[in-house]
Amino acid sequence: xxxxxxxxxxxxxxxxxxxxxxxxxxxxxxxxxxxxxxxxxxxxxxxxxxxxxxxxxxxxxxxxxxxxxxxxxxxxxxxxxxxxxxxxxxxxxxxxxxxxxxxxxxxxxxxxxxxxxxxxxxxxxxxxxxxxxxxxxxxxxxxxxxxxxxxxxxxxxxxxxxxxxxxxxxxxxxxxxxxxxxxxxxxxxxxxxxxxxxxxxxxxxxxxxxxxxxxxxxxxxxxxxxxxxxxxxxxxxxxxxxxxxxxxxxxxxxxxxxxxxxxxxxxxxxxxxxxx
Numbered sequence: 001x002x003x004x005x006x007x008x009x010x011x012x013x014x015x016x017x018x019x020x021x022x023x024x025x026x027x028x029x030x031x032x033x034x035x036x037x038x039x040x041x042x043x044x045x046x047x048x049x050x051x052x053x054x055x056x057x058x059x060x061x062x063x064x065x066x067x068x069x070x071x072x073x074x075x076x077x078x079x080x081x082x083x084x085x086x087x088x089x090x091x092x093x094x095x096x097x098x099x100x101x102x103x104x105x106x107x108x109x110x111x112x113x114x115x116x117x118x119x120x121x122x123x124x125x126x127x128x129x130x131x132x133x134x135x136x137x138x139x140x141x142x143x144x145x146x147x148x149x150x151x152x153x154x155x156x157x158x159x160x161x162x163x164x165x166x167x168x169x170x171x172x173x174x175x176x177x178x179x180x181x182x183x184x185x186x187x188x189x190x191x192x193x194x195x196x197x198x199x200x201x202x203x204x205x206x207x208x209x210x211x212x213x214x215x216x217x218x219x220x221x222x223x224x225x226x227x228x229x230x231x232x233x234x235x236x237x238x239x240x241x242x243x244x245x246x247x248x249x250x251x252x253x254x255x256x257x258x259x260x261x262x263x264x265x266x267x268x269x270x271x272x273x274x275x276x
Contacts, residue, residue, distance in 0.1 A: 001147035003035040004028030005208045005248045007228040007241040010039075011215040012046035014055055018064045022071055028247050029075035035147065035252070037080040038068075039208040039228070040155050040180040041097070044085050048219025049133050056095060058087045065100065073106030078145055082178020082208050083114065083154050085134075094135040099152050099178065101143040109144075112152035113137025116160055122184050130156070140166055148173040148254040151203070155179040158193050161200060168201035169267055173257040175203045179224075180210040186225025191237070199235040202261035204252055206230050211243050233260035 006024050010017045021042055028036045043064040046052050059065060064084055072079040079102040086096045101110040115138065117131035140163060143150040151172025157163055158177050167175060175197060181190055190207075198205040211226030228241035230250040241248040261267060 001035050001252045002032050003250050003252050004033035005228045006038045007211050007245050008039055009212045009245040010045045014043045018067050025071045029077055035078045037208040039082040039210045040178045041085050045214040047222055051218045056085055056087050069102050069106040072102040076104040097134050110141055112141040114154040116156045118156040142170050142172045151175045153177050164197045168203055173254050175205045177207040181225040183223050183225045194229050194231050195235045198231040202233045233257045
């Protein structure tokens with residue numbers, strides 16, 4: 001399957017972000033992509049909770065979701081929306097960080113809410129508490145497609161290998177890791193962790209990322225690492241998008257998954273153990 005990984009520099013303006021994303025989706029489809037992936041928080045990168053409250057929408061009303069579903073139908077492509085920041089009906093008012101898989105008819109075939117929240121202190125000047133604004137999901141998801149089963153995850157999930165093992169043992173052949181990774185942790189950990197998840201499970205790993213300094217109408221600006229990656233089931237880097245927003249093309253062949261898992265059948269060798 002010819003696949004397009006979109007690397008974005010989303011701002012805190014959902015309408016502008018949708019226009020930019022739709023243009024790249026159209027370009028990717030024109031280049032022959034049958035599967036297109038966008039990164040985490042495709043619709044809005046913002047550090048300002050009040051601004052998010054004013055511009056985000058519930059899933060049923062979200063214009064980015066509607067626009068991308070229409071684009072998938074118009075171009076007859078499969079589309080992974082890495083995630084959208086969405087309002088919920090939760091009493092505490094927290095948002096959802098939700099990924100979608102859209103089929104060529106424009107229909108939603110899978111949803112996944114990010115399980116692991118990014119609550120970290122990277123340095124004295126850089127800290128995040130995603131759980132203050134977003135509520136975590138609780139269900140792992142595998143989506144079936146004609147070109148392979150997709151295991152869904154989002155960004156900080158990458159640091160929890162048991163999730164990916166569970167996805168692979170449930171049939172996932174392609175692991176999706178849409179992200180908005182911090183530059184500091186990205187430089188240190190991004191590629192090694194993605195390659196590890198591919199090697200451990202014998203799966204493709206496709207990671208569409210946000211990149212650069214993200215324009216903000218209000219609040220602090222945010223920076224992200226970029227370097228969207230495609231990793232083979234043997235752990236080889238097939239493509240690296242660098243730090244520029246745009247399209248990276250890669251070919252996905254599910255027979256490579258079967259070959260890798262036959263060579264090292266680690267998914268079949270779990271053993272119970274005692275301790276520590």
